[in-house]
Amino acid sequence: MLMIMATFSDEITKNKFEQIYAKYSRYLYAIGLNILADKESAEDAMQQCFLKIFKNIDKICIVESQQTKSFVSVIMRNESINIYNKNKAIKSVVGPLDDIDMDNYLEDKSSDVEDILARAELKKEMHAYINELNMDESNLIILKYLREYSSEEISEILDVSQNVVRQRLLRAKRKLACLIVKGKKEA
Amino acid sequence: MNNKDKEYEKIIKERSDSFLAYMAKASEEEMLEEFSKWESELGDEEVPKDLESNIMKMAREFVAKEKLKKNKLNASKSLKMAALVMIIVTTSFAVLAVNVDAFRIKIFDFLFESNEDFTRIEPVEQNANTGEIKKALPVEWSDYFFPSYLPEGYLLVETESIANIKTIYYQDSFQNVLSLTQGPADSADIYVDNDDVEKGEVSIKGTPAYWTLKHGQLNLIWNHNSYRLILYAPVELEEMVKIAENLTFVK
Numbered sequence: 182m183l184m185i186m187a188t189f190s191d192e193i194t195k196n197k198f199e200q201i202y203a204k205y206s207r208y209l210y211a212i213g214l215n216i217l218a219d220k221e222s223a224e225d226a227m228q229q230c231f232l233k234i235f236k237n238i239d240k241i242c243i244v245e246s247q248q249t250k251s252f253v254s255v256i257m258r259n260e261s262i263n264i265y266n267k268n269k270a271i272k273s274v275v276g277p278l279d280d281i282d283m284d285n286y287l288e289d290k291s292s293d294v295e296d297i298l299a300r301a302e303l304k305k306e307m308h309a310y311i312n313e314l315n316m317d318e319s320n321l322i323i324l325k326y327l328r329e330y331s332s333e334e335i336s337e338i339l340d341v342s343q344n345v346v347r348q349r350l351l352r353a354k355r356k357l358a359c360l361i362v363k364g365k366k367e368a
Numbered sequence: 369m370n371n372k373d374k375e376y377e378k379i380i381k382e383r384s385d386s387f388l389a390y391m392a393k394a395s396e397e398e399m400l401e402e403f404s405k406w407e408s409e410l411g412d413e414e415v416p417k418d419l420e421s422n423i424m425k426m427a428r429e430f431v432a433k434e435k436l437k438k439n440k441l442n443a444s445k446s447l448k449m450a451a452l453v454m455i456i457v458t459t460s461f462a463v464l465a466v467n468v469d470a471f472r473i474k475i476f477d478f479l480f481e482s483n484e485d486f487t488r489i490e491p492v493e494q495n496a497n498t499g500e501i502k503k504a505l506p507v508e509w510s511d512y513f514f515p516s517y518l519p520e521g522y523l524l525v526e527t528e529s530i531a532n533i534k535t536i537y538y539q540d541s542f543q544n545v546l547s548l549t550q551g552p553a554d555s556a557d558i559y560v561d562n563d564d565v566e567k568g569e570v571s572i573k574g575t576p577a578y579w580t581l582k583h584g585q586l587n588l589i590w591n592h593n594s595y596r597l598i599l600y601a602p603v604e605l606e607e608m609v610k611i612a613e614n615l616t617f618v619k
Contacts, residue, residue, distance in 0.1 A: 198427060199424075202420060202423065202424075206415045206420070207407060207414075207415050208407045210410070210413075210415045210419075211403065211406040211407040211409070211410045211413075212403050212406060214406075214410070214413070215406045220416075224416060224419055227415075227419060227423070228419070228422060228423055228426060231426070231427070232423075232426055232427065232430060235427045235430060236430070250400060251396050251399070251400060254399060254400060254403055255399075258399070294384075295380050295381055295384040296380055296384075298383075298384035298387045298388060299379075299380045299381075299382075299383035299384040299387065308394050308398075310391070311391060311394055311395045311398060312398075314395065319395045319399065322388060322391060322392045322395060323392045323395055323396050323399070325388075325392070326385060326388040326389040326391070326392040327392035327393055327396055354384075354388065357388075357391065
């Protein structure tokens with residue numbers, strides 16, 4: 182009976198995976214081509230992306246949904262960044278404000294960061310801050326605060342350690358807090 | 369930190385998380401909008417045709433590896449349990465067995481009888497055949513058994529050697545794993561988990577062998593000359609016996 186159940190479950194997974202490929206392969210290929218500007222690298226990123234999707238297929242409930250589209254997008258963007266960094270042999274894809282001197286704006290305390298973010302007013306110009314996050318940071322914030330995955334799940338999805346997840350999340354939060362303080366000072 | 373401070377910190381954390389959720393939502397919308405634009409700009413560009421088959425093959429290989437890993441873990445658990453039982457029995461009763469006849473009889477009864485939890489496997493001598501299969505297996509291996517007959521579709525995927533125990537793994541296209549484990553017959557007694565299993569005895573060319581069936585996985589254990597052999601696969605008993613009767617000995 183268990184054998185039958187296992188086979189049945191394998192079949193469902195296979196069908197779901199094929200559906201995901203049929204629905205998103207062209208979309209994901211476009212992401213790879215735009216980030217990597219190279220067909221071969223885009224194909225490598227696609228292979229890694231789909232392997233990651235397969236490993237995390239239980240996290241996908243409905244194939245045709247914004248949640249799934251976002252999920253596969255984040256994975257593809259992450260895999261493309263990894264390949265880009267490997268090809269260029271640099272540490273990371275950096276955003277325009279990665280070299281910002283955060284210490285000019287923030288005390289080195291996580292409670293300050295939480296405090297600033299908690300008091301931030303939601304304004305239209307806040308959207309501009311999103312562009313200041315690099316792709317890694319954006320991926321993490323989406324997975325953590327919108328999709329509410331745990332650090333452990335994020336580490337599985339992005340294939341990095343939980344420590345790295347926590348450090349990068351903290352850095353992204355500090356960066357946002359820094360931008361908010363900077364924006365207020367300039368206003 | 370008093371309760372008021374804790375409460376305040378909790379509120380700050382919740383508000384901060386709400387803000388980040390808002391930013392994440394906005395970030396996701398921008399990302400999806402941009403990526404959809406990229407897709408529409410792709411024009412006539414097609415996803416390479418062979419990419420799909422490569423990806424599906426990769427997924428199949430991943431499933432196969434995971435299944436193999438799981439089966440190896442199960443096999444390893446059984447062997448560990450056998451070793452553990454052996455150690456417990458030996459250390460608990462060794463001293464008493466040497467000195468007290470009555471207790472020795474009791475121990476031997478315990479070891480030789482099939483009880484509620486374990487069945488002991490007795491070593492039995494038998495002659496072996498020889499063959500030429502060396503190419504497929506590690507060059508450093510010698511004196512081992514190799515199946516001359518396998519059910520359709522099974523291919524050799526991995527070998528493993530721990531101390532004097534050798535295991536050969538085969539897999540079919542449905543990721544079913546068949547393994548042959550072999551080691552010295554006198555190295556230790558083997559105790560088979562009897563909990564929630566079907567079990568029985570069968571003859572391999574006149575040699576008694578013991579089988580257990582649990583969750584569709586059949587285990588067949590017997591001794592051949594000075595070797596103990598264990599076959600493990602999701603096949604019928606008849607098929608398993610056929611595999612066992614067609615082992616080739618490689619010097």
